[in-house]
Amino acid sequence: MMPFNFLRMGSYCKLVNARWIMTSRFGAVTCSAHCMAMNPATKDTWIKKTNFALSGMKTQRICYFNKVTSLRSYCTGEIKLNCWRCKVPLDKSPAFFCSSCNVVQPPEEGVSFFKIMACDFTFALDIKALQKRYLLLQRSLHPDNFSQKSVEEQEYSEHQSALVNKAYKTLLKPLSRGLYMLELKGMRIDEGTDSGADAEFLMELMEINEALEEARTPEEADKISRDTKGKLLGLTEKIDAALRAGELQAAKALLAQMKYFSNIEEKVKEKLSDFM
16 A cells, blocks of 8 residues: 555644545544544545646546545544644543533544543553442543533533443453453454363363352352352463563453352352352
8 A cells, every 4th residue: 555645734634545534523634655543534624635637738636525424435544633622632542522612512433431530541541430430530531511502512421421430340350351461452252152162171160060050058159159260360460461561362261260169159149149
């Protein structure tokens, strides 16, 4: 692919790969030579296509506009957003509010949950800091705060609040956090598979499940619960070490084991509730 040309025209025009991009929300656009996933275009985004035709010895430029709903096919690289209302450039990413007019902003597609929750990209998260960030964001973004605001602000607050909830729930537990980290690295563990688990490990799981099924007292179920929590703690330490070392395949195998023990932990909770 040939490198993209980059030109500026007015306040919101850019030429990207022979296409002018005009928008009231997107500000400066910097493009690389490779196509990657981008944030979707919002309202008032248009593509101006330019064709050239020969007329005698003169070259004529013929322009026409098409409205688009996404910039994914047209531009790559970093996009600096403007406030949808006052058009002032947003100084943060993700930006929940405009620092100038203080209106809530629409969510940015593709922003990492770690970035939303202001966390380092690490498996060993500070859970108290995560919870503090969650409460802070929800206090400011909750839809109840925008019941008297414009339709746009109500809609954006709902989307932002839902996104913060999803980010928090994903990062809160080690299993979902680790799976999400692998997903960001382009790896995933398919549901309904043993993910390469060996026969010895599967036999251990079978014995634990049988013991849980045969448990007749809360004490017996509680012992299985303590043992399972110990297994999960050990796996958490191993997964953290593997991710820190960049050993993604090892982390994937350990997370697959964590999924099994997490399932057992849920079964133990159900068993203990039956004794109540």
